[in-house]
Amino acid sequence: MLKIAVLGGDGTGPEVVAEGLKVLKVVAEKEGFPYETQDYDFSGKAYLARGGDPNIQNIPVITDEQVDEFRNYDTIYLGAVGDPDVAPGILEKSLLLNLRFKLDQYINLRPVKLYPGVATPLANKGPDDINFDVIRENTEDLYFGGGGFLRKDTPHEVATQEMIATRFGVDRCLRYAFEFCRKKNKKKMLTLVAKTNVLTYSHNLWWRAFNEMGDADYPDIKRDYNHIDACCMWFVKNPEFYDTVVVPNMFGDIITDLGAMIQGGMGVAAGGNINPEGTSMFEPIGGSAPKYTGKNVINPIAAIASLAMLLSVVGSQKGDAAIERAGEKVEKAIIATCPKMKSQSAGNMGFSTTGVGDLICEAL
Numbered sequence: 387m388l389k390i391a392v393l394g395g396d397g398t399g400p401e402v403v404a405e406g407l408k409v410l411k412v413v414a415e416k417e418g419f420p421y422e423t424q425d426y427d428f429s430g431k432a433y434l435a436r437g438g439d440p441n442i443q444n445i446p447v448i449t450d451e452q453v454d455e456f457r458n459y460d461t462i463y464l465g466a467v468g469d470p471d472v473a474p475g476i477l478e479k480s481l482l483l484n485l486r487f488k489l490d491q492y493i494n495l496r497p498v499k500l501y502p503g504v505a506t507p508l509a510n511k512g513p514d515d516i517n518f519d520v521i522r523e524n525t526e527d528l529y530f531g532g533g534g535f536l537r538k539d540t541p542h543e544v545a546t547q548e549m550i551a552t553r554f555g556v557d558r559c560l561r562y563a564f565e566f567c568r569k570k571n572k573k574k575m576l577t578l579v580a581k582t583n584v585l586t587y588s589h590n591l592w593w594r595a596f597n598e599m600g601d602a603d604y605p606d607i608k609r610d611y612n613h614i615d616a617c618c619m620w621f622v623k624n625p626e627f628y629d630t631v632v633v634p635n636m637f638g639d640i641i642t643d644l645g646a647m648i649q650g651g652m653g654v655a656a657g658g659n660i661n662p663e664g665t666s667m668f669e670p671i672g673g674s675a676p677k678y679t680g681k682n683v684i685n686p687i688a689a690i691a692s693l694a695m696l697l698s699v700v701g702s703q704k705g706d707a708a709i710e711r712a713g714e715k716v717e718k719a720i721i722a723t724c725p726k727m728k729s730q731s732a733g734n735m736g737f738s739t740t741g742v743g744d745l746i747c748e749a750l
């Protein structure tokens with residue numbers, strides 16, 4: 387039994403997740419595996435309804451007990467986080483980052499894959515050129531939340547925001563990336579993206595760990611290194627160069643938005659927050675798109691691609707071939723559907739949100 391906690395979240399999140407669940411129903415029937423979903427409302431609206439302050443967090447967005455409840459599930463399927471009525475940072479930190487950290491989802495897997503029939507802003511590049519994976523460390527770096535103010539609200543104010551890299555955290559991310567790259571068996575090249583010329587402590591640790599692990603255990607994997615700024619240039623100029631990229635959290639956040647754009651935009655980009663030994667969470671990379679909420683115009687492909695990833699990753703983790711196959715099937719249905727769409731941008735698809743969901747179901 388595949389047990390899924392469903393968090394539609396904010397804005398268009400519930401709409402795109404509904405399409406994913408529609409697809410899940412069809413593919414589960416076809417592949418013959420049982421599953422169970424449970425809805426949870428941890429949206430900004432729910433926080434406000436419970437008496438949450440929109441400006442300064444006064445009550446938990448989610449309690450530790452509720453986070454613990456998710457450990458009883460195989461996985462979490464998340465729509466979007468971010469509500470214009472709640473100050474930036476409250477929901478992002480207390481829900482999204484909180485879940486990533488507490489459930490120790492230390493890998494953020496973000497494939498950059500241009501599907502056939504999807505327009506890319508890169509001239510003369512096609513699906514064969516834009517097809518690589520970014521593995522973003524998901525629990526450390528600038529994201530761990532350390533820092534503070536000194537002399538706040540005075541002309542002499544000081545603000546610090548701390549960056550950490552632990553050898554344990556870096557090693558487990560690198561291990562996942564080397565193994566992923568080996569299993570994929572494409573170019574067998576792993577690119578570390580960092581900034582060793584400026585971040586001479588934390589990224590020096592990454593650099594040493596990368597080379598030590600590579601030398602010791604992965605002589606078959608070619609090691610490559612990009613500074614983050616150069617990487618941004620190469621993503622645009624020569625995306626075909628990449629196979630697997632491993633990157634610390636903050637830079638990973640940034641380059642995966644760039645990656646999302648070259649694969650056709652936020653409407654198609656999917657991601658997985660993975661704890662290989664625990665409960666993982668899958669979500670579209672895009673946000674809650676408040677201006678499109680409730681209009682049945684948002685693109686559900688990214689959410690459906692996240693579902694495909696959920697099935698592949700969790701199926702393999704559970705050793706369940708039917709679930710894994712279902713993941714591949716959903717991805718094939720996406721590939722068959724994209725060329726039928728006029729565009730991947732909200733409101734210009736030639737179909738409604740539910741219409742695109744129907745197309746995927748038919749293609750299954």
Ligand code: IPM
Pocket residue numbers: 467478479482483639671
């Ligand atoms: C993402 C988002 C989040 C992040 C925000 C919403 C906290 O941008 O998933 O990439 O920075 O990780």
Ligand code: MN
Pocket residue numbers: 639640643
């Ligand atoms: Mn981001």
